Amino acid sequence: MATFRLAGADDAHAPGTIILDARAATQYWAGHIPAARHIDPALLVLARTDRASIERFHTLLAWTLSSLGLTTCTPVLVTGAENEVNVARVAWALAYAGVEQVSVLDGGIKAWQGELSVDAPQVKPARFELRVQDAYLATADDVLAASGQGTLVLDAREWDDYAGKRSNARRAGRVPGARFWDTRQELDGLGRFASTTQVSQAAGALGAAGKTIVYCGGGGRAARTFLALQLAGLAGTAVYPASWNEWGNVDAYPVDATPLSA
Template sequence: MTAPDDPLVSTEWLAAKLGDPTVKVLDASFKMPGVMPRPVDDYLAAHIPGAVYFDVEEVCDHASALPHMFPDAAQFARDVAALGISSGDTVVIYDAGGWVAAPRAWWMFLAFGHTQVRILDGGLKKWRTEGRPTESGKPALIPGNFTATFHPAYVRNKQQMAANLEKAAEQVIDARAADRFEGRVPEPRPGLRAGHIPGSRNLPYNELFDANTGLMKSHDELRAAFVRAGVDLDRPIVTSCGSGVSAAVLTLALYRLGVRGSALYDGSWSEWGMQDGPPVATGPA
């Protein structure tokens, strides 16, 4: 059954809302470190009119050695308010069209208690394909008034994931490509071991959207993808990936299928795969 609160919105819907002062648009595009041009430079060159850049490398815990970990509620509230967003606003998030970081930002807003948050289906790719307007540079911002309350059930830490190895109470789904999951290639982040969390399943996140249109696949196709991966949608689920970003694509797909109560492993492989980390498995699931 389709969830009544499907978080995706269409380009047509967003185009009709541009200019509404209670609808705030965020560009949350993300690339792996070192990939040029930087996503913020892409944003400055062209973005949906009025959109503000949401940088997952900045809205994070700067005290952690791990990449872009969740900040605390006070910092999230400050950072989001600085982007011109208030608690009463509807937030619409998009990325360049590769479905990498918009779901991560969406999940962060939900985890910090802001439920009026949506994702643009197809992202900037579909918007531009349709010939819709873009603008460049930074828009003028008036700081908002945003309140955040963190709900820890939305995320898991390494200790919880390690405890789950024995209990297997929660299914773990890894969004990385199969060759990384199986440990056949080195990790892109240096110094990490190759492989996956023992007992986890593999569903590469790019199997959940159409690479040509940028649109997320239908509910039937999403459900079939999880079934192929050996996932029971009626049992608890934690999503994981390289650093807690693309895992949220799986989280979004689960949410669209009506699954509630799933969690995201924030540290993901950038934490688990460290040399002194917990056990690692290789090969197919």
């Protein structure tokens, strides 16, 4: 299992650490932390969670991390423009792939006080051998079985999506039994991650203690909630990466469409 931590600018200089920049390519080439390597978070989107889709995701994930010169033992520091969902998506994917030490530059590139570089880093590809951490990924079948197994399901979309007033999919509503998670409580007033005490108390109020599955619209916000909960010590948290994009478009998956008021 991975070790997650928040990092400061000084951690970028730690020996052996590889920095991954999850911003758009145009932003990256306009100026990045020296030696940082660019990763496109769009490569890490998993639209369906059937076996064939997950196997294709494994192939792409191994290829991507190999091309970046990573191994599971490589300490990785992920940064972005700020603490946006794409940073968390990369952090989640690294941990799922088996990377043992995953850090996030809290506050993103704005927290970097040094000079920026426009040079292409020297990257020596390495053979990345996946050590898949199944506990970090939930499939649609896992979500279906959640209530019978005592697993908490958190909906990290905005309230109007959770309440069934709008939807990014064909059907509106929520996974039956899912609890609403307000993602705004993951960050403080400065855009840094909120204290682990605040996050753990908010999660505890919803019943998060053991196994928890988080979903959103397309997996990004769920990944940041996953990261916030992992940092708060809730190691049993998993992401349903296909989220409502899959669930809301497949009639076989039940939907609670009962209208809710704020």
